[in-house]
Amino acid sequence: MRRWRWLLLAALVLVTGCGPEYQVLHPAGPVGRTELRLIILSAILIGIVVIPVLVLLFYIVWRYRDKPDNHAPYKPEWSESKWLEVVWWGVPIVIIGILGFYTGQTTFALTKPPESDVKPLTIDVTSLDWKWLFEYPDQGIATVNYCEIPTGVPVQFVLTSDAPMNSFWVPQLGGQEYTMPGMAMRLWLQADRPGTYYGHGANFTGKGFAHMQFHVIATSQNKFDQWVARVKQTAPPLTKAGYQRLKQPSVMGRAAYSSFPKGLFNATIWAEGGRYMDGMLDMPGMSESTEPEGGAATGGTAAGAHPAGQSSASQHAAAGMKMAMGHGE
Amino acid sequence: MWEGFRHFADTYLMWNEGPLIWMSDVLILLTSIGIVAVLTYFKKWKWLWDEWLTTVDHKKIGIMYLICALLMFFRGGVDALLMRTQLALPNNHFLDAEHYDQIFTTHGTIMILFMAMPFIFALFNIAVPLQIGARDVAFPYLNAISFWLFFFGALLFNISFVFGGSPDAGWTSYPPLSELAFDKGPGENFYLLGLQISGIGSIATGINFMATILKMRAPGMTLMRMPLFTWSVLAACVVIIFAFPALTVALALLLLDRIVGTHFFTILHGGNPMMFINLFWIWGHPEVYIVILPAFGVFSEVVATFARKRIFGYGSMVVALMAISVISFFVWVHHFFTMGAGADVNTFFAVATMAVGIPTGVKVFNWLFTMYRGRIRMSLPMLWTVAFVPCFAIGGATGVMLAVAPADYQYHNSYFLIAHFHQVLIGGTVFGMLAGMYYWWPKMFGFLLDERLGRWAFWFFNIGFYVCFMPQYALGFMGMQRRMYTYPADLGWGTLNFISTIGAYLMGIGFLFMVAQIIYSIRYGQRDLTGDPWDGRTLEWSLPSPVPHYNFAVIPTVEDRDYWWVLKQQGRTQELRPRPEEIQPIHMPKNSGRPFLMGVAFFVAGIGFVFNWYVLAVLGLLGVVACMVARAFEYDDEYHIPVEEVQHTEAALGRL
Incomplete structure (x- = not known):
């Protein structure tokens, strides 16, 4: 994208001139920045056609207005021009070619973690009616309607739903991905600077949908570790019964839990989707073969390292297969 | 007894919901009484039945489609204003979540299926047979069935407002939200059956017009001499025929899930909601091309007529139309790039989506260069066409931006998307349909619509449009999602939402001017005595306005593109006047009340399925079958207009 750099820079200055409430134009991490660059590139390219x-x-x-004193030429039979038509079939094809190339490149790039030399953090996200449950498989804690992440660390959000389909969107960190019952989807995001980032469900789920707000709070690694420790010490545990209560349709504020039932996330996916994933269970070694790039680069923190994945090899495979259907692969 | 009534009133009439429903009931009751009273007082019942309800004349069917489209435009527009009123301020409580959800669902469904579709069908019916030199469509009886299925489908959908409850899962109606587990009321059933019934009519219309265009053209009217509007209808019909069956299947399977407990799209027991989403958009994306292609056709006619110049690059225009109709089937996944189809799939559909922009862009340039070196008259049809170009160019541009899959992760389901599709659907389809309505209005009714009021309507609607939707692009960048009934004050969305609401009201005022214009023009509009008020180019303008019901006393033989214009240039217009010795008895289809009754039967069956009253449903379906059997044994369904009657009619029009 080097050739476009100066144009992009100029445009960047222009859009950041908009106030901070334009969240998409003020990305706080590499994913959002990549997407913004593409937004600007596409806007410039289509400008080449639209402005003329x-x-x-x-x-x-x-x-050529129809006024008696208008002496502009009038050629009522003139209706063909080979080279003019070549121009406007040709120019858009070239533009689409360029835009298509960068689109493909970025689409594939976004399936990988933004920074490959830092060990990523995994957060399992479940959209419920009408709240968001975040589980930290490695830290063993859970939160509702907010999550904390360390800055500079790629975060792998693994998404599912235990309610109608929703969409997980944190505009300042990057684009969204659907949360679907019976499926695990992956979304890579990363925050580069500390802050509290607005997030919301983006796919309509009924009466309480408008209140499905959450926040992603980015802090330094130190503060993040302190926060985890504090939650572990002070918050109540999330029990199976507690999860069932959480599942009931309601709107609620924030909550934090010092622990959650082992395997809850995979069990949720399994309970709602297992039956139609039958065919996939017969494919041996699925969890490895679907992770050729991401899995190796991230030191195996993807599906294979889920604490919940311990339950059985076949569940493992199913979750792995489904996760492979994130933004890419 | 009283308890039974209370139960009925609360469950089906929703009288426990408060004054809004009561007011609607009273209004509907008064309107119905008014209509019945007027018809009875003026003794118009027989006229209504003979001239309209039983007609198979494409021109009258077109007018009925037009009236329905305008009524539905009103209903959908009121829905829009209610939504914008609710969203004008943060934390507003004008509507609650439930009502807001119902209103955005009915707004979307009505505008696409019960406003845009009948509007394009109105223009199909009014213009196509006249443009190709035919006396009617290929299957006039089927044409009437199509209309009445549309009508009763729309009625079934609309009646949910006061009987049983409106659907509330969005016009896209994604499962599992639209499944019985999350959506218990009859509203969703109304949606499924209303769309299903009118969808059957739409498929029939697609087949009908394809057959008409391919088989009913006048001698000499080769494909490459056809007016571009007719070409656009042919392209749209191809899309209808291949796309609508997908919707039929999706709706039928979801209905089975809801009423007999199958598991096609449920979460549990092997269902897969993603299949519905795919099927829906395999229809849904081509659907937006179905409603935009005829608008492109209108613009081609209007631009050539009002620039007094041949259309530029006719061949390219035809290729572009057909290319769009083919590519439209390879883009549906762009409605859910975020459903995790994989980078390869997303890239394919992203590039295919951008590719649609190529033929569309070519059309825009060809329209521009049709005007170039022309003489442009800014009459109402041209005004809307000229307004269409910048609106659609911007809308198309944001469409290409949305096609960039990774960027779409940021736009998806946000107000950026809302602004985009309103810009192409209003700036494209609605402007196109209005241009077409103004253009062919004198052909339909024999008088022109008033220019002055029309210009007021135009400016209010246009300025209103930009005021309403430009802020919504910005709201998308601010992270505002669609379908939120309210939003908090601390996100900075208030100001732009308020401006957007003002714009919506300006558009509403524009619509009122249009209504005033129509009412005023019925009395005072300039009468069209020549049949060619715009100095037109195609065959329909060689006929008197309104057109006699057999259209052409003698079928013309066409020798060139824009044949009427060519004849005018060469001073040969007399050639299209019938000579008395040429007139022969004209073979016409007989009117029939059966299409109407079949619509009623479908409606009864629909009500039966909505409420799981299976006796009623079976009775309705038996009625449908009875109509079909009766048709199968009907032999006396045509007649000949005698020569004397044709001569008499033509003489009265001063054409003999």
């Missing part, structure tokens, strides 16, 4: 159209329209409508 607007100029031409105003010029032509004014120049």
Whole structure:
């Protein structure tokens, strides 16, 4: 994208001129930044077509208006021009070619963690009616309607739903991904600077949907570790019964839990999707073969390292297969 | 007894919901009484039955489609204003979540299926047979069935507002939210059956017009001499025929899930909700091309007529239309890039989606260069066409931006998306349909719509449009999601939402001007005595306005593209006047009340399925079968208009 750099820079200055409430234009991490660059690139490229159209329209409508004193040429039979048509079949094809190339490149790039030399953090996200449950498999804690993450660390959000399908979106960190019952999807995000980032469900789920707000709080690794320790010491545990209560349709504020039932996340996926994933269980070695790049680069923190994945090899495989269907692979 | 009534009133009439429902009931009751009273007082019942309810004349069917489309435009528009009123301020409580959810569902469904679709069908019916020199469509009886299925499908959908409860799962109606487990009321059933019934009619219309265009053209009207509107209808029909069956299947399977407990799209027991989403958009994306292609056709006609110039690059225009109709089937996944189809799949559909922009862009340039070196008259149809170009160019541009899959992760389901599709659907389809309505109005009714009021309507609607939707692009960048009934004050969304609401009201005022314009013009509008008020180019303008019901007393033989214009240039217009010795008895289809009754039977069956009243459902279906059997044994369904009657009619029009 080197050739576009100066244009992109100019445009970046322009869009950051908008206030901080334009969250998509003020990304706080590499994923959001990549997406913003692509947004700007696409806006510039289509400008090449749209601006001439607007100029031409105003010029032509004014120049060839039907007024008695208008002496502009009038050629009622003129209706063919090979080279003009070649221009406007050709130019858009070239533009789409360029845009298509960068689109493909970025689409594949976003399936990988933003930084490959830092050990990523995994957070399992479950959308419920009408709240968000975050489980930290490695830390053993859980939260509702907010989560904390360390800055500079790629975060692997593994998404599912125990309610109608929703979509997990934190505009300042990056684009969204659906949460679906019976499926595990993966979304890589990363925050580079500390802050509290607004997040919301983006796919309609009924009456309480408008209140499905959550926050992602990014702090330094130190503060993050302190926070985890504090939650572990002070918060109540999330029990199986507690999860069932959480599952009931309601709108609620934040909550934190010092622990959660082992295997809860995978069990949720399994309970709602296991039956139609039958065919996939017969494929041996699925959990390894679907992780050729991500798995190796991240030191095996993907599906294979889920604490919940211990229950059985076949569940493992199913979850692994489904996770492979995140933004990429 | 009283308890039984209370139960009925609360369950089905929703009288426990408060004054809004009571007011609607009273209004509907008064309107119905009013209509019945007027018809009775003026003794118009027989006229209504003979001239309209039983007609198989494409021109009258077109007018009925148009009336329905405008009524539904009103209903959908009121829904929109209610939503915008609710969203004008943060933490507003004008509507509660439940009502807001119902309203955005009915707004979307009505605008796409019960406003845009009948509007394009209105123009199909009014213009296509006249443009190709035919006396009617290929299957006039089927055409009437299509209309009445649409009508009763729309009625079934709309009646949910006061009987049983509106659907509330969005116009896309994704399971599992739309499954029985999460959506218990009859509203969703109304949605499924209303769309299903009118969808059957739409498929039939697609087949009908494809057959009409391929088989009913006048001698000499080769494919490459067809007016571009007719070409656009052919392209749209191809899409209808291949896309609508997917919707039929999706709706039928979801209905089975809901009423007999199958598990096609449920979460549990082997169902897969993603299948519905795929099927829905395999129809849904081509559907937006179905409603935009005829608009493109209208613009091609209007631009050539009002620039007094041949359309530029006719061949390219035809290729572009057909290319769009084919590519439209390879883009549906862009509605759910975020469903995790994988980077390869996403890239394919992203590039395919961008590719649609190529033929569309070519069309825009060809329209521009049709005006270039022309003489542009800014009459109402042209005004809407000129307004369409910048609106659609921007809308198309944001469409290409949305096609960039990774960028779409940020736009998806946000107000950026809302702004985009309103811009292409309003700026494209609605502007196109209005341009077409103004253009062919004199052909339908024999008088022109008032220019002055029309210009007021135009400016209010246009300025309102930009005020309403430009802020929504910005709201998308601010992270505002669609379908939120309210939003907090601390996110900075308040100001732009308020501006957007003002814009919506300006558009509403524009619509009122349009209504005033129509009412005023019925009385005072300039009468069209020549049949060619715009100095037109195609065959329909060679006929008197309104057109006699057999259309052409003598079928013309076409020798060129824009044949009427060519004849005018060469001073040969007399050639399209019938000579008395050429007139022969004209073979016409007989009117029939059966399409109407079949619609009623479908409606009864629909009500039966909505409430799981199976006796009623079976009775309705038996009625449908009875209509079909009766048709199968009907032999006396055509007649000939005698020569004297044709001569008499033509003489009265001063054409003999």
